[in-house]
Amino acid sequence: MANIAAKRIKREFKEVMKSEEVAGGTIKLELVNDSWTELQGEIAGPPDTPYEGGTFLLEIKVPETYPFNPPKIRFMTKIWHPNVSSVTGAICLDILKDQWAAALTLRTVLLSIQALLSAAEPNDPQDAVVAKQYREDIQLFNLTARHWTNAYAGGPTVIWEFNQKVQVLQDMGVDEDQARVALSTFDWGLERATEHLFS
């Protein structure tokens, strides 16, 4: 790894550890290997959102050319959000693409991703299906996102009706994650989700 990238990540790491966000538990940063090219981030779901109470893990890959090019970041924890792919965890956020600036740090980027959870941008979606639900039925979107937070991120709210529907599909031999994606996609219509999975 290029010298400047590794040195900067080391300095950033020290600073993040001293930050008030880490002290307050809203973000976390851990090393994955000794070469400083891969890290794991953690953000807490912001209060007053469907993600509240959840903990979301992020995969962070630092390119050789860092900080002149942005880090590559994706959600490892599954999440239902218009700007995150419900399948791959890829994030649509301008500062991770053409709005990157060399003075941004892993700390500010993690805080920006956390802010994205509080304020989605449905007009610039990463996941078209999620964005459509967000625009057309915000209440159902909030319930679905809360359910995903419970299922994958340790969120506290159990939505029994959704759990039961996932279980029905699992009893038919469908993988749990696939069942949840299909049901969420078809606005929790069990019939249409089943039709989709078995067609």
Place this chain on the structure above:
Amino acid sequence: MGEAVSVQPIQFGFLRHCIVTMAGYFEEMGWQELQEGQQANHLLDMARFLIDFGFYNEDIIGEWPRLPPPASREAVSNLPEIRIETGDKSCPICLKTFNVGEKVKEMPCHHQFHAKCILTWLEKTNSCPFCRHELPTDDDAYEAYKKDKKRKEQRKEDIEALHNSMFS
């Protein structure tokens, strides 16, 4: 032929009135009839048609679609060099604290960087990595885009000012 004759005087009078009025309108707009051998500019007509019917959307082309180009060579070579006086500042790119007496580059927005750090960045794109203050570029298309954007903003402000002066 028969039909042309059947135009009644009163209708003809109305038609004549319309033609005269339209002629006045054309005159007022500075429009002229096509002369012998002149052709209409169909491309221009098409462009007007598209604008009038909303097929041209400023939002679609309103944003520069990629990273802005590098800063111009001249702007980069004119960046002043500053001697660091205190030991409490660091370079926002490599995050290393500046040494007292060290010489660093200063952007017009007064943000300071190691020469090597900021020059590498400005070879990629033209703005301050800290506050996005823009330096000029050598890219004609980008400079034209910036000028156009500024003009549009000015026009929007003018219209707003006019609106406020009329309705407040």
